[in-house]
Amino acid sequence: MALAFVIAAPVAIGQGELLDPDKAFRISARALGGKSVEVEFKIADGYYLYRNRFSFATESGEPLAEVEIPRGALKEDAFFGKSETFRHLVRIRMMLSPRDAARGSVNLRVTSQGCADIGVCYVPLEQLVRVRLPGGGSQ
Amino acid sequence: MTRAIATVIALTLAAPAVADEAAVRRMMQSKLGAEGRIESVQRAPAGGLFEVVVRGAQGPRILYVDEAAMFIVAGEIIDARSGQNLTEERMRRLNAVNWNSLPFEWAVTTTRGGGRRKIAVFSDPNCPYCKRFEKDLAKLDDIAVHIFLYPVIRPESVTQTKSVWCSKDRAKTWNDLMLRDIQPTAAPDCDTPVEKLVELGRRLGANATPTWFLENGERYSGAMPLEQVRALLDAAAAKKR
Numbered sequence: 274m275a276l277a278f279v280i281a282a283p284v285a286i287g288q289g290e291l292l293d294p295d296k297a298f299r300i301s302a303r304a305l306g307g308k309s310v311e312v313e314f315k316i317a318d319g320y321y322l323y324r325n326r327f328s329f330a331t332e333s334g335e336p337l338a339e340v341e342i343p344r345g346a347l348k349e350d351a352f353f354g355k356s357e358t359f360r361h362l363v364r365i366r367m368m369l370s371p372r373d374a375a376r377g378s379v380n381l382r383v384t385s386q387g388c389a390d391i392g393v394c395y396v397p398l399e400q401l402v403r404v405r406l407p408g409g410g411s412q
Numbered sequence: 413m414t415r416a417i418a419t420v421i422a423l424t425l426a427a428p429a430v431a432d433e434a435a436v437r438r439m440m441q442s443k444l445g446a447e448g449r450i451e452s453v454q455r456a457p458a459g460g461l462f463e464v465v466v467r468g469a470q471g472p473r474i475l476y477v478d479e480a481a482m483f484i485v486a487g488e489i490i491d492a493r494s495g496q497n498l499t500e501e502r503m504r505r506l507n508a509v510n511w512n513s514l515p516f517e518w519a520v521t522t523t524r525g526g527g528r529r530k531i532a533v534f535s536d537p538n539c540p541y542c543k544r545f546e547k548d549l550a551k552l553d554d555i556a557v558h559i560f561l562y563p564v565i566r567p568e569s570v571t572q573t574k575s576v577w578c579s580k581d582r583a584k585t586w587n588d589l590m591l592r593d594i595q596p597t598a599a600p601d602c603d604t605p606v607e608k609l610v611e612l613g614r615r616l617g618a619n620a621t622p623t624w625f626l627e628n629g630e631r632y633s634g635a636m637p638l639e640q641v642r643a644l645l646d647a648a649a650a651k652k653r
Contacts, residue, residue, distance in 0.1 A: 291633050294619060352540035386565075392541040392635030393620040396564040 291389060292317055294398045298387055302402045305366065308374040310404050312365045312383055319390045321348075324357035326386035326397065327365065331379055335370040358387075369406075378405045436462045439481035448473070457498050458489050465506060471617035472506040474499055508629035509616065516558055518605035520582045525554035529645040530627040534562040534613050537572045537589050539621040545635035546590045546622075552642060559586055561606055562613045562621060574600030 299315040312329070316322060324345040329337050342365050345357030373379045381402050388394040433453040441450055448466040456463040461476040476485040488499035514532055531549065535542040549557050561577060563569030572589065575596035579585035588594035613623070616631075623633050626648035636644075 291620065352543050354540075388541065389620075389634070391633075392545065393622065393633050394536075394539045394541055394565055395620045 291391065291393060292320070294387075294395045295400070297389065297395075298322060298385060298398060298400075300383060300385075300400045300402050302381060302383075302404045304404055304406050307407060308369050308371070310367060310369060310379070310381070310406075312367070312381065312402065314359070314363050314385065316359060316361050316363070316387070318361075320387055321358040321360045321390075322363065322385050322387040324359065326384075328384040329365075329367060330382045331369070331373055332382055332401070333373055333376075333379065335373045337381075338368040338370070340367040341365065374406065376406060378403055380404075433462065436464065436477060436479060436481055440464050440466075440475075440477060443481065456489065457491075461485065463502070472503070474502060474506070504630055507617070507631045509625055509631065511625065511627050511629050514558075514560075514625065515605070515608075515612070518609055519558035519560055520576065520586045521556060521558050522583045522587060523556045524552070527554065527556035529555040529649045530558070531555065531624055531641075531645060532558040532560060533622050533624040534560045534609075534616075534618050535590070536562050536565040536569050536621045537576075538566040538569050541635040542622045543590050545624075546587075548635070548638040548641065550587070550591055551638065552645070555645065560609050560613065561586075561604075562609055562618065562623075563606060564610060564613065565621060570606065571600050572596060573606050574602075574604045577604040577606065578602035 297317045297320040299317075300312065301315075302310055302312045305311050314322060324342055327340075327342060329340055331337060343363065345359045345363075347355065348358045349355045369379060381404060382399060383402060384397050384399050386395060386397045433455075437450055437453045440453070444450065444466065448468045451465040451467045451472065453462055453464050455461075456476050459476075461478060464475045464477055466473045466475060476487075476489070477483065488497055490497050490499075511530075511532075516532075519532065529552070533542070533545070533549075535546065546557070546559075549555070561573035563573045572595070575598045576582055576585045576589065578598040578600055579596055580598075585596045585598070589596055616623070620633055622635060623631065625631050626644060628648040628651055630644075630648065632644070
């Protein structure tokens with residue numbers, strides 16, 4: 274139904290507006306040539322993602338290789354311990370299996386986790402993102 | 413401004429009849445289909461709009477529609493004179509829980525003084541903001557802090573919270589963990605309400621921690637600065653008396 278979007282995103286509550294995680298961490302993905310894909314998170318102001326909380330899988334069950342997560346900014350304090358985090362933008366590259374690369378598109382299941390500066394941490398967020406592949410279409 | 417008014421009048425005239433809540437409900441339900449259940453329809457505080465509350469899987473959502481249900485406003489109404497966010501206040505009431513319906517027999521409770529002020533916190537031991545929040549709460553006197561173990565942030569949180577529940581002194585073990593970083597040592601193999609609490613939290617739409625409730629049922633998210641929390645606690649405690 275066309276109106277699905279209006280109920281999919283509940284208005285957050287609390288002091289200051291807490292964004293729905295899908296809006297705080299906006300995901301997209303694109304192909305970089307035949308075998309390589311890049312997942313991008315646009316991270317809302319005041320929100321951040323943990324470097325060590327990402328995981329990636331394909332819906333086909335085919336393996337991913339050479340997942341390259343850039344270095345994040347080091348956050349260190351009494352409550353958080355030592356952790357690398359990303360703000361604003363992070364791009365992560367990975368290689369598809371030959372079998373996935375031969376398809377017209379691939380669905381990635383991406384798990385991430387982050388917090389907001391207003392003082393909350395989100396439960397792990399799983400997002401499904403579809404990537405169109407240039408060399409595919411044989412299946 | 414004049415033009416905006418003219419547009420609204422034109423719409424009103426175009427509608428076959430002056431709609432009422434029931435008509436708006438019918439029109440909206442047909443548009444929503446099976447995606448959401450309309451919980452209520454009433455006049456919105458402004459603009460001749462209707463407020464429609466839709467209850468989806470993730471909790472309530474407020475939409476505003478004109479009386480022909482031709483235009484939907486998915487946004488917030490702010491009183492321009494006072495700056496009050498009327499939509500946010502309404503959401504807070506919609507998200508409120510019945511305090512007495514919370515399962516306090518599953519809570520880990522710390523009471524200081526007479527416990528006049530009351531708060532219930534869905535908390536995870538691996539949520540740094542939860543630790544900061546509880547360290548702040550520990551500075552308040554005359555308060556009952558009810559912790560609902562809510563291990564959703566890290567997989568290892570499940571074992572930790574179960575171990576807390578299986579400890580001899582739950583409150584002390586929890587506070588040691590959250591305030592002093594002392595890990596619980598009890599075997600996590602007793603009967604615990606942890607799974608039921610996770611289910612409850614999800615049903616309440618708590619997709620972030622800490623999520624907390626006051627005695628008046630109001631719900632908040634985040635480690636709010638202590639002075640703000642104190643004011644809210646006092647207001648909720650005063651209202652009851």
